[in-house]
Amino acid sequence: MSRLDVVIDLETMSTLPNAAIVSIGAVAVRDRVPVGEFYVRVQLETALDVGCAVDGDTMEWWMRQDVDARQEVDGSQEAGSLYQALTDLEAWLEETAAGDRFLVWGKGPSFECTILTSAYRAFRRDAPWFFRNERCMRTLLDLYPEAGDLPFEGIQHHALHDARHEAAQLIMALTLHESRPAA
Structure with a gap:
C-alpha cells in the first residue's frame, strides 16, 4: 500500500472554528x-x-488582498452550496484514496481540519477522515524550513493555488526527511 497525503487549504470569512468557508x-x-x-x-x-x-477583521483583511484572490471569494464567480461542496470533497477523497488510509494536512493544527469538521457537523455529518490522520504543515515546515522557502506560483490566497504550493512544500520536506542519515 502506497502512502497518500491530502493537503487541504480553505479560504474563509473568519478564523474561528466555525468559520464560513468560501472556497476549498x-x-x-x-x-x-x-x-x-x-x-x-x-x-x-x-x-x-x-x-x-x-x-470584521477577516473581511478587512480580504479587502487588502489582491483583486484576483478576492474575486475567488467575493461571490462574483459561480459557486455552490456548502453542503454540496462538503459532499463533493468527501466523494473526491473517497475516489482518490480508493480505500487506502490517507493523511490530511492543513496549514495549522486548528484551521483547515477543525473548520471542515465543524462544517460537516453543521450538517450532522462526520468529517470524511479519521481524526488521528490530521497533520500540521506548520510543524513540518518548522522541522524542514528549506521547504518553506519554495517560491509561490499562482495567486496567493486562492485555495487551490495555496494547496498546490503546500503540496510542493510537503513533497520537499518528506524528501529531505527521507534523505537524513539515521540517528
Whole structure:
C-alpha cells in the first residue's frame, strides 16, 4: 500500500472554528507525486444559513488582498452550496484514496481540519477522515524550513493555488526527511 497525503487549504470569512468557508482547495500526493486536485467555491449565504461565522477583521483583511484572490471569494464567480461542496470533497477523497488510509494536512493544527469538521457537523455529518490522520504543515515546515522557502506560483490566497504550493512544500520536506542519515 502506497502512502497518500491530502493537503487541504480553505479560504474563509473568519478564523474561528466555525468559520464560513468560501472556497476549498486540495491536492492529493501519492508517494511524493501529485495525483489529483479538488477545487470548489462556496456561496457565503449557504455557510451563514447553518451558523458559520464571519468577522470584521477577516473581511478587512480580504479587502487588502489582491483583486484576483478576492474575486475567488467575493461571490462574483459561480459557486455552490456548502453542503454540496462538503459532499463533493468527501466523494473526491473517497475516489482518490480508493480505500487506502490517507493523511490530511492543513496549514495549522486548528484551521483547515477543525473548520471542515465543524462544517460537516453543521450538517450532522462526520468529517470524511479519521481524526488521528490530521497533520500540521506548520510543524513540518518548522522541522524542514528549506521547504518553506519554495517560491509561490499562482495567486496567493486562492485555495487551490495555496494547496498546490503546500503540496510542493510537503513533497520537499518528506524528501529531505527521507534523505537524513539515521540517528
